[in-house]
Amino acid sequence: MASELRETIPTFGGAEREGGDVDLTNWSAVTSTGFAKSWGEAALIVGLAVLLLGAAEIFLRVSQVKSYIFPLPSEVFTALFTRFPDLFWPHLQVTLIELFGGYLIGATIGIVLAAVITQFPFVEKIITPYILLLVTTPMIALVPLLILQFGFTLTPRIIAVALASGPMVMINAATGFRRTDLAKIALARSYGASTFQIFTKIRFPLALPMIIVGLMVGAIFGLLTAVGAEMVGGKNGLGNQLMFWSSMVKMQNFYAIILLLALMGVSIYAFFYWVGKKWTSWQA
Amino acid sequence: MATAHRASAATRTSAGMTGSAPALMTVEHATKLYKTETGSVHALDDLSLSVAKGEFIAIVGPSGCGKSTLLWAMSGLHDLTSGRVMLNGTPVTEPRSEIGMIFQDANLLPWRNLRQNILFPFEIKKINPAPFEPRIQDLLRQVGLAGFEKKMPRELSGGMQQRASIVRCLSYDPDVILMDEPFGALDAFTRDEMNLLIQRLWMETGKTIIFVTHNVSEAIFLADRVVVLTPRPGRMAHIFPIDLPRPRTIDMTYEPGFVQLTMEIKRTIETGVYVPADTPV
Incomplete structure (x- = not known):
């Protein structure tokens, strides 16, 4: 620690906030979870995975654990790579459509609503408890109800994804839009800026880091809800297939799907990590 | 009284x-x-x-x-x-x-680089900065900030930030x-x-x-x-x-x-x- 401190060049203008308060209002909570910074580190991370999987393979082979309890890693990868086009890809497409459809609707409404209601503190006070209700209630619980209305189609699942991701995006974006910096607004006003210009040139850039945090958390909630909704009621999708393959005791397929879902989650994180680094590096 | x-x-x-x-x-x-x-x-x-x-x-x-x-x-x-x-x-x-205003603590926009900060008044006023370009370059030279146009505010010292804000104010005359x-x-x-x-x-x-x-x-x-x-x-x-x-x-x-x-x-x-x-x- 001490040597790290000694090697750190003092930065200008109090910019050394990285690793400060780790909570949702601080983007560094997400970006400071350092990814590999060099190829060496990346190789170590991959090496660890190979080591763990290899150890699991050897342990499972030696201990003769039944494959319906825990399949060999090699069996899982074989299933994933050989059966991907026919067994998994069609269902992955369904899950992606639900996720993107619901997320696009939810996130758009969330950001617009956040931008509007933060301009009216009274409205915000009245609406916030309801948004919190939506954030904290598991939206999967609504799926049976939605199925009664819309049947076993994509619609109830898209609605569930929108309801899960939207409020999450909204509540974070609202935190961002509430970050008003009066000095910067005064600066824009001193050049005769309109309310709209102040929004696009000051309020929105100030809110952007929190909007990106909200978009990431919302996307992950959306994925959880999409899979959950498919498990509750659906004829297709990765969640439905999880139920199907476990009932068939084809655990290598089950784990192959888990792997796909993990990959989707990590991709979401990596994407927003990259977006955050690119667009909000000014505040880290 | x-x-x-x-x-x-x-x-x-x-x-x-x-x-x-x-x-x-x-x-x-x-x-x-x-x-x-x-x-x-x-x-x-x-x-x-x-x-x-x-x-x-x-x-x-x-x-x-x-x-x-x-x-x-x-x-x-x-x-x-x-x-x-x-x-x-x-x-x-x-x-x-x-009227031009210079604020406490420079008040640069941290998400814009130095040049984008200096052009901010032109953006708000919707004026083409091209005719003012020689003036801006001259001001940047005078305050010793020529060559720093691409730097972000957090990469500049407090004095440099305040000099940038002076250029921003004087740029539109x-x-x-x-x-x-x-x-x-x-x-x-x-x-x-x-x-x-x-x-x-x-x-x-x-x-x-x-x-x-x-x-x-x-x-x-x-x-x-x-x-x-x-x-x-x-x-x-x-x-x-x-x-x-x-x-x-x-x-x-x-x-x-x-x-x-x-x-x-x-x-x-x-x-x-x-x-x-x-x-x-």
């Missing part, structure tokens, strides 16, 4: 001292009350001031005396409860393009520049450097500058007249004409006359009343 009498008398005498130059900007009987949850704060009380074209005015006073309120009212960013601000014969009721404790957050050496820079820019451009500060020696160093306000509510305590030769140097701030003046102004700030130095206290 003895103070008010004294204030208007002081305004008149000092207006006489600046010769026959016509007033570019005047503050007439400015009074400001801020409404807060616990009542109202009386920030300014019947303050009048007249600024000639090309003049350098420094405003000093105890903290919370309404110096910034006065400046923000002059910029058109804040309304007055009563009284008015006139510029070129018309009242200032909202920000105007003849306003007649009047209002500066709100611009160097308060800088260290003493950087502050001296910035004061020399401001003096040079002022002498070269002939702008009218109104400069709020809590640093008395900075005020004397820069200004033609130092305006001292009383503790809240801010009224005129006294106006000190500064007739030191220009260009002034940092060494001059240690000369007996300068120190004497510093003491007089400090005493006026503390008591809110001007007592000439030869009067026994």
